[in-house]
Amino acid sequence: MELVKYLKSADLKSWLQELARENRVFAPRNEGDSVIFAPFDPEQEIAIVHPATLPPKKTVFPQSEKLVDFTYSKDPENLSRIMIDGKEVLPEGTAVVFGGRPCDVRGFTMFDRVYLAEKSTDIYYQARRENTTFITLACEKPETTCFCHWVDSGPTDATGSDVLATVVDGGYVLEALSDKGSKLLTSTLLENGESRKDEARKAHEKAAELLQDAPDLSGAPKKVLQVFDTMEFWEEAAAKCLSCGACAYLCPSCYCFNITDETIGMKGTRIRSWDNCMSAQFTMEASGHNPRPTKAHRLRNRVGHKFSYYPDIHDGVISCCGCGRCIKSCPVGTDIREIVLQAIEYEPAVGEEQADEQ
Amino acid sequence: MKFQEELKDSIRKALPDLDVVLGWCGSFDPLHATPHFIRREEDIDKLEISPLSVHNLATYLPGLRGKKVGIVVKGCDSRSVVELLQENLINREDITIFGFPCTGVVDQAKIKKALGHAGNVRTCDISDSAIVIQTEDKAHSLTLTQMLADKCRTCRYPDAIISDYFVGDKIGEPAPLETDYAALEAFESLSVPERFGYWLKELDRCIRCYACRSACPLCVCRDHCAAESRDPHWLSQENNVRDKVMFQVIHAYHMAGRCTECGECQRACPVDIPVLMLKQKMNREIRDIFQYEAGVDPEATPPLLSFNMEEENITEKEW
Numbered sequence A: 001m002e003l004v005k006y007l008k009s010a011d012l013k014s015w016l017q018e019l020a021r022e023n024r025v026f027a028p029r030n031e032g033d034s035v036i037f038a039p040f041d042p043e044q045e046i047a048i049v050h051p052a053t054l055p056p057k058k059t060v061f062p063q064s065e066k067l068v069d070f071t072y073s074k075d076p077e078n079l080s081r082i083m084i085d086g087k088e089v090l091p092e093g094t095a096v097v098f099g100g101r102p103c104d105v106r107g108f109t110m111f112d113r114v115y116l117a118e119k120s121t122d123i124y125y126q127a128r129r130e131n132t133t134f135i136t137l138a139c140e141k142p143e144t145t146c147f148c149h150w151v152d153s154g155p156t157d158a159t160g161s162d163v164l165a166t167v168v169d170g171g172y173v174l175e176a177l178s179d180k181g182s183k184l185l186t187s188t189l190l191e192n193g194e195s196r197k198d199e200a201r202k203a204h205e206k207a208a209e210l211l212q213d214a215p216d217l218s219g220a221p222k223k224v225l226q227v228f229d230t231m232e233f234w235e236e237a238a239a240k241c242l243s244c245g246a247c248a249y250l251c252p253s254c255y256c257f258n259i260t261d262e263t264i265g266m267k268g269t270r271i272r273s274w275d276n277c278m279s280a281q282f283t284m285e286a287s288g289h290n291p292r293p294t295k296a297h298r299l300r301n302r303v304g305h306k307f308s309y310y311p312d313i314h315d316g317v318i319s320c321c322g323c324g325r326c327i328k329s330c331p332v333g334t335d336i337r338e339i340v341l342q343a344i345e346y347e348p349a350v351g352e353e354q355a356d357e358q
Numbered sequence B: 001m002k003f004q005e006e007l008k009d010s011i012r013k014a015l016p017d018l019d020v021v022l023g024w025c026g027s028f029d030p031l032h033a034t035p036h037f038i039r040r041e042e043d044i045d046k047l048e049i050s051p052l053s054v055h056n057l058a059t060y061l062p063g064l065r066g067k068k069v070g071i072v073v074k075g076c077d078s079r080s081v082v083e084l085l086q087e088n089l090i091n092r093e094d095i096t097i098f099g100f101p102c103t104g105v106v107d108q109a110k111i112k113k114a115l116g117h118a119g120n121v122r123t124c125d126i127s128d129s130a131i132v133i134q135t136e137d138k139a140h141s142l143t144l145t146q147m148l149a150d151k152c153r154t155c156r157y158p159d160a161i162i163s164d165y166f167v168g169d170k171i172g173e174p175a176p177l178e179t180d181y182a183a184l185e186a187f188e189s190l191s192v193p194e195r196f197g198y199w200l201k202e203l204d205r206c207i208r209c210y211a212c213r214s215a216c217p218l219c220v221c222r223d224h225c226a227a228e229s230r231d232p233h234w235l236s237q238e239n240n241v242r243d244k245v246m247f248q249v250i251h252a253y254h255m256a257g258r259c260t261e262c263g264e265c266q267r268a269c270p271v272d273i274p275v276l277m278l279k280q281k282m283n284r285e286i287r288d289i290f291q292y293e294a295g296v297d298p299e300a301t302p303p304l305l306s307f308n309m310e311e312e313n314i315t316e317k318e319w
Ligand code: SF4
Pocket: A240, A241, A242, A243, A244, A245, A246, A247, A248, A278, A326, A329, A330, A331, A332, A333, A334, B211
């Protein structure tokens, strides 16, 4: 059943234009000095030479989305009685995301375990996830901040993707990985790719060779939990953190949200928008009490959630896909790799122990 | 840098009386530095001062109130410290300031543009005039003055305005490489629809992470920012550009006459939105109306924190 096609670079835009007839197509493009995923526009260059500044997270998990439209009305018989009429707004249509990287798309598999769980399914997420097809671009070489191979993945890992595209001389080898993916590969612009498959294999091997050794993170869930109560550890780790939300919003696997009602007069919408655990508001309780009062508590949660609490309940899967955006784009260069390694190596200071014994 | 060892000696001398000294050290690749919190003697060795020391460490001071803090400052950083003192947001006796003659820091966005891509930097050597960057396939030699942050190209205060320790020889007032506000003035010559269109386009990609706010040394509301307040609900949480513009307007207004144009807001933005220009606009108006410049005189009162019955340059009553 394996379907392999070849697309000439020169035909890429025409192909995406074809796909755009029936789907909303997203592709990375330059905006200012950044590269972001935006609705495909044949007039603009597709920026796929390097990983995008922002992952394609919003294609399935929008920065904000409508959940319910509602209207208040007054009972004419009894004006103090207010009635509310609400209507669920479900996402419609299909989408194709071209040019995400393996880490970007694998991030959604970490959403899936939470939002597509049997016990409770998030219907908004489900609608988009099921109707979105990912054509992922295999990476040719890792960047300094890339560490996908530390977290059980790699530059050509196609987990979560529907088509894996590999750059070869003159174009792309496209391998379908799901039925959804196969359905996309029917265009007459595509040639049979069997004869180019070896080239793609070689490119994958080359990318793997460029990776540096990865440390063993199998002990991370336990070790990160062990330092949970060692506040000095987290205070030092978070000292330079500004407690903004850039790291979480750039993260392909951060899935937290907030729900607010945006009302004007008698009409309103209930929306859900991105939220992040680095924000002080994230755990603010109605009483005014905040169980995570400092940035040390918040960074502990961010690292802990990804490298300990999530793997603990999800078969050991670390909920970090190793894209390195939080490192590269953090205004102060907070390095999550460093924090996890420090937690793994952490030993209570000898002085402290001796003091206890005396 | 030549005076780096001297600086380390000063820090070594002062450290026993301090809880922490803020400086910079190497980061995830040779092209970046990161804030360095010196708590112990052995941390001092890692201190590195170079044109990569971009972060304005004054941002940490209000959060460390109550502690004895040492801080290494560039000239512009010292203006933030002065402004914080002017506004009583930090206590002078708790702060020990280490100054040095600053010859400028780089703008990482300019370097990224010059290299085409900055994701695979192997080495980075900086001399007085050039930055030589080795990427995986090529050596790039960049002219340092062209890679400097805009603020450095117009800098008038390269030596810390206040300091307890100063290492190296003071530079005095250098000849600026550009005139103040040249880019702002060019922008202002555009029509209103053009200017508004520009902001709508630029801010459309804002992800509302608020790094611009969190990196600002003078955004001191911290966990109580109007942007995220639910009650009152000043801003909608919708992903619409109107609210994104609104937040930038709020930030610029809150900074008017306080902002020292350190540029941290813009540097921090992960999607490179040029938000500094909005603050420059406010500041230039303040300069013209009140002949005031923020963060240069610890004794001065910022104009919008004071009140005169009759303002010299504001005509309220036309009759
Ligand atoms: S780690 Fe960096 S990006 Fe994340 S909240 Fe802290 S300062 Fe912001």
